[in-house]
Amino acid sequence: xxxxxxxxxxxxxxxxxxxxxxxxxxxxxxxxxxxxxxxxxxxxxxxxxxxxxxxxxxxxxxxxxxxxxxxxxxxxxxxxxxxxxxxxxxxxxxxxxxxxxxxxxxxxxxxxxxxxxxxxxxxxxxxxxxxxxxxxxxxxxxxxxxxxxxxxxxxxxxxxxxxxxxxxxxxxxxxxxxxxxxxxxxxxxx
Amino acid sequence: xxxxxxxxxxxxxxxxxxxxxxxxxxxxxxxxxxxxxxxxxxxxxxxxxxxxxxxxxxxxxxxxxxxxxxxxxxxxxxxxxxxxxxxxxxxxxxxxxxxxxxxxxxxxxxxxxxxxxxxxxxxxxxxxxxxxxxxxxxxxxxxxxxxxxxxxxxxxxxxxxxxxxxxxxxxxxxxxxxxxxxxxxxxxxxxxxxxxxxxxxxxxxxxxxxxxxxxxxxxxxxxxxxxxxxxxxxxxxxxxxxxxx
Numbered sequence: 001x002x003x004x005x006x007x008x009x010x011x012x013x014x015x016x017x018x019x020x021x022x023x024x025x026x027x028x029x030x031x032x033x034x035x036x037x038x039x040x041x042x043x044x045x046x047x048x049x050x051x052x053x054x055x056x057x058x059x060x061x062x063x064x065x066x067x068x069x070x071x072x073x074x075x076x077x078x079x080x081x082x083x084x085x086x087x088x089x090x091x092x093x094x095x096x097x098x099x100x101x102x103x104x105x106x107x108x109x110x111x112x113x114x115x116x117x118x119x120x121x122x123x124x125x126x127x128x129x130x131x132x133x134x135x136x137x138x139x140x141x142x143x144x145x146x147x148x149x150x151x152x153x154x155x156x157x158x159x160x161x162x163x164x165x166x167x168x169x170x171x172x173x174x175x176x177x178x179x180x181x182x183x184x185x186x187x188x189x190x
Numbered sequence: 191x192x193x194x195x196x197x198x199x200x201x202x203x204x205x206x207x208x209x210x211x212x213x214x215x216x217x218x219x220x221x222x223x224x225x226x227x228x229x230x231x232x233x234x235x236x237x238x239x240x241x242x243x244x245x246x247x248x249x250x251x252x253x254x255x256x257x258x259x260x261x262x263x264x265x266x267x268x269x270x271x272x273x274x275x276x277x278x279x280x281x282x283x284x285x286x287x288x289x290x291x292x293x294x295x296x297x298x299x300x301x302x303x304x305x306x307x308x309x310x311x312x313x314x315x316x317x318x319x320x321x322x323x324x325x326x327x328x329x330x331x332x333x334x335x336x337x338x339x340x341x342x343x344x345x346x347x348x349x350x351x352x353x354x355x356x357x358x359x360x361x362x363x364x365x366x367x368x369x370x371x372x373x374x375x376x377x378x379x380x381x382x383x384x385x386x387x388x389x390x391x392x393x394x395x396x397x398x399x400x401x402x403x404x405x406x407x408x409x410x411x412x413x414x415x416x417x418x419x420x421x422x423x424x425x426x427x428x429x430x431x432x433x434x435x
């Protein structure tokens with residue numbers, strides 16, 4: 001029978017490495033997905049996954065059993081990702097096409113059917129990534145948790161350690177910014 | 191019903207609004223709001239373009255393979271330090287502090303911390319370097335917290351990890367200093383230990399007020415100044431070692 005997370009945490013606390021490994025197995029994919037959406041970068045996301053489990057292991061003694069291990073490690077991962085995003089905020093992770101000075105939005109809106117539509121989907125992906133990079137760390141994390149992870153606003157607040165109102169406003173600001181950045185592209189892409 | 195705000199529409203998209211039915215009804219009747227809502231829907235549907243790279247089978251094993259050595263290293267260095275390392279370092283520190291104590295007595299009326307005179311034995315040099323590094327690392331953690339600023343909750347879990355790592359070394363140095371009768375060194379390390387413990391046991395996210403309290407206590411105790419002075423003494427003792435003969 002598979003042990004539930006709280007039982008695994010209890011065993012891991014007493015030094016059972018296999019128990020901690022089961023927790024890692026159980027949560028690593030979700031953590032990677034979250035970290036990738038937070039950082040927008042595969043190798044950064046892998047680092048966040050590693051650092052999150054390391055911090056979790058280090059802080060197992062402080063884990064409050066009333067909270068789910070998944071929520072707790074999510075919170076740690078969000079903090080790790082936030083640290084990373086803040087420290088690399090100024091790094092241009094999505095470089096504009098150096099061979100074209102043309103505005104991608106203008107290109108997207110001018111695109112027609114056929115191969116151009118394929119280019120448009122790539123364009124959209126890049127544009128989305130770029131728009132996400134323009135969000136503040138708080139906006140990005142709140143938006144990722146609400147939109148991609150499907151957490152309710154209240155849960156987003158719990159994970160981010162802020163009031164639900166603050167989490168809600170971060171989501172609002174994120175959506176407004178994304179809308180401004182993406183509206184020209186998405187209205188053409190559909 | 192008046193027009194819906196953008197916030198209402200966003201909450202409605204996520205099915206989190208308070209009056210879902212009323213909003214739905216309004217959207218059916220109001221073309222303006224419907225247009226706004228569709229624009230939000232288009233934007234948020236466009237977010238699906240942000241796909242996550244597939245990790246493939248065996249990803250969990252890869253994560254564990256990379257993680258396991260770090261966990262093992264952390265446990266051995268933090269929870270169960272090798273006894274021989276503690277014993278060797280303790281003996282070397284005791285010898286160093288005894289030498290410092292005697293040298294201080296012969297050259298000055300009162301004992302001063304880590305006052306070495308003349309030649310420094312190789313094991314003492316290594317220990318001086320270790321203490322110097324320990325003091326520098328401690329200063330870095332405390333300085334980062336003393337200079338931190340935050341408008342909202344601040345995550346200090348990284349500093350806590352470093353404080354926890356430093357605590358083990360600090361206990362060893364402090365006990366040896368006490369055993370050697372070097373009260374000045376022992377006092378500073380004792381204060382440092384209390385501060386490191388406080389940091390380790392603080393919540394991993396602290397509010398701006400809690401951060402201010404911590405900063406005030408650091409300032410009031412003058413621990414950073416004391417660390418700088420002690421670190422400077424240690425560096426002074428290392429200087430002759432660095433100079434060419």
